[in-house]
Each structure stands twice: as structure tokens, then as C-alpha cells.
Amino acid sequence: MRVAIVENTRVTEVGQVGIALSEAGAKTATIRAYAREPLPDLDAFDALVVFGGEQNARDDEKHPYLPELVSLMRRFGDSDKAVLGICLGSQLLARAYGGDNLIGAAPEFGWRSIGRTEAGKADPVLSVLPDRFLSFQWHDDTFTLPEGAAHLAENEAARHQAFRIGRAAYGFQFHFEANRDVVRNWMTHFPEVIERKEPGWLDRHPEIEPTDGQLSDQAGLALAHAWVRQIRPS
Structure with missing residues (x-):
């Protein structure tokens, strides 16, 4: 099982996805x-992971590789290979299949x-x-x-929290x-960025991490294992 991992920013963490890939014995290239x-070659890998970054999904002028990455994600998906886009990665996957970036x-x-959603309840991941x-x-x-996408998860802040294109091209906001x-x-x-984005959250973190953090960890690892099971080694 060969998996290409694309990083869009210097501080990128594989976290639960890395744990699940390691447990599955995957060989990864970052x-x-x-x-x-250079972006990975389609034929050299069984799956593609694209993580987040501070740029937006249409920031082609500052990040000129983005159109090529968008095209690569679509080619992986159209080839029935597993794709995982997280945060910016999900926005790029939506762009790849004709969605608008807001x-x-x-x-x-x-x-x-x-x-x-109801589709999420029936989804293999x-x-x-x-x-x-x-x-x-x-x-x-x-x-x-994108047209034809399965809408899998939502909340009040962002209706499109997760979707799937085809068999196994997944975007997770x-x-x-x-x-x-x-x-x-x-x-x-x-710390400064977080304080500007959510004032007081750093002070609240010690209270909420043991509860919310633990529940999030459990859900994240379950999702990671389920997505990894969608990879079909060549």
C-alpha cells in the first residue's frame, strides 16, 4: 500500500491519519x-492525502502549484483511487470537481x-x-x-463538513x-493566531481537552481507520 501525503504548510501533522496508515503497514511519501x-505521480501510489494550510483554495497567484494539485486530486479520484482531503484539502477536492470555494x-x-446526514449513515467511512x-x-x-457528490456531514457553522465523490474520494472540512x-x-x-481567532480559548483548553479532546480523538481514529480501509493496493 503506497500513499502520497501532500503538505501545504510548514507545520503539518499527520496525527490520527498517520497512526492508521502505520497500523495498516502503508508506505508513505511526503x-x-x-x-x-514536485507533486506525486499518479501511477506510483495507491492513494493520495492532502492536508490543510493557511492559504485558500483559489490562492493560485501566491501558490502556483494549486491548479496542478487540484488536477492531480481529480485524476486520483477518477482512477478509483482513494483520496483524502482535509480542510484546505477538502476545499481543493471540491474545486477539482466543479464546486465553488466560498x-x-x-x-x-x-x-x-x-x-x-442520511447519506453519511450509509457511507462506508x-x-x-x-x-x-x-x-x-x-x-x-x-x-x-460538486454535482453528484454525496453529502455526508454538516453542522450549523458550515453545512458541507464532509462529502464523497465516486467510490473513495473524500473531503473533510x-x-x-x-x-x-x-x-x-x-x-x-x-498562540497569537488562536487568540485572535477564538479569544480566551487557550485559557479554556485545560478544562475542555480531557472531555472534548478525548471524544474527538476517538472519532478521528475511527474515521482514519475507515478511510484507510478504502485503499486498494495495486
């Missing part, structure tokens, strides 16, 4: 697209409640979760669903990879 490393339309931060679950959010943008260790690392790297 591509720092933000540092202009910049600044859905700010959200912290551990938040998310609900499965989302079906591993209860109807309502917690996951970590950190985004400002959202997207419209929420950071289910972000376990408590990942969140603590983000707190270390970006």
Missing part, C-alpha cells in the same frame, strides 16, 4: 508542495459538534461514527458541493487527524 517539491464564509475553531460526534475545526472558508497532541503542538506554534 511531498512538501508549499516548498515547491472564501471567509464559515469561520470556525475548536472542538465542535458535527452531525451525519462515516458509518463508523455516531449520528453526532466531535472533531477539531480551524477554518474560515467553505465550498459548495474538519481536522479529524488533529488528536490532542496535534492540537497542543498547534497551540505552541500559533
Whole structure:
């Protein structure tokens, strides 16, 4: 099982996704697209993971590799290979299949409640979760669903929290990879950004981490295992 992991920012954490890939014995290759490393070759990998970043999904001028990455995600999906886009990755996947990117339309931060749709209840990945679950959010943008996409999860802040195109191309707006260790690392790297985005959250963190963080970790690892099971090794 060969999996390409595309990073869009310097501080990228594989978290629960990395744990699930390791437990499955996957061989991974990390591509720092933000540092202009060449994007992976479709034929060399069985699956593609695209993580988040501070840029928006239409920021082609500052990040000229984005159109190529969008095209690559679509080619993986059209080839029936598993794709996982998280946060920015989900917005790029929506763009790849004709969705609109809505910049600044859905700010959200912290551990938040998310609900499965009826399609999510029947989905091979989302079906591993209860109807309502917690996951970590950190985004400002959202997207419209591409034509033909299965709408899998939603909440009040951003209706399109998860979707699937075809068999196994998944976009997740929420950071289910972000376990408590990942969140603590983000707190270390970006305290000023977090305080501006959600004033007082850093002070509240010790209270909410043992409850919300633990529940989010459980849901995230279950999702990661379920997505990894969609990979078909060549």
C-alpha cells in the first residue's frame, strides 16, 4: 500500500491519519508542495492525502502549484483511487470537481459538534461514527458541493463538513487527524493566531481537552481507520 501525503504548510501533522496508515503497514511519501517539491505521480501510489494550510483554495497567484494539485486530486479520484482531503484539502477536492470555494464564509475553531446526514449513515467511512460526534475545526472558508457528490456531514457553522465523490474520494472540512497532541503542538506554534481567532480559548483548553479532546480523538481514529480501509493496493 503506497500513499502520497501532500503538505501545504510548514507545520503539518499527520496525527490520527498517520497512526492508521502505520497500523495498516502503508508506505508513505511526503511531498512538501508549499516548498515547491514536485507533486506525486499518479501511477506510483495507491492513494493520495492532502492536508490543510493557511492559504485558500483559489490562492493560485501566491501558490502556483494549486491548479496542478487540484488536477492531480481529480485524476486520483477518477482512477478509483482513494483520496483524502482535509480542510484546505477538502476545499481543493471540491474545486477539482466543479464546486465553488466560498472564501471567509464559515469561520470556525475548536472542538465542535458535527452531525451525519442520511447519506453519511450509509457511507462506508462515516458509518463508523455516531449520528453526532466531535472533531477539531480551524477554518474560515467553505465550498459548495460538486454535482453528484454525496453529502455526508454538516453542522450549523458550515453545512458541507464532509462529502464523497465516486467510490473513495473524500473531503473533510474538519481536522479529524488533529488528536490532542496535534492540537497542543498547534497551540505552541500559533498562540497569537488562536487568540485572535477564538479569544480566551487557550485559557479554556485545560478544562475542555480531557472531555472534548478525548471524544474527538476517538472519532478521528475511527474515521482514519475507515478511510484507510478504502485503499486498494495495486
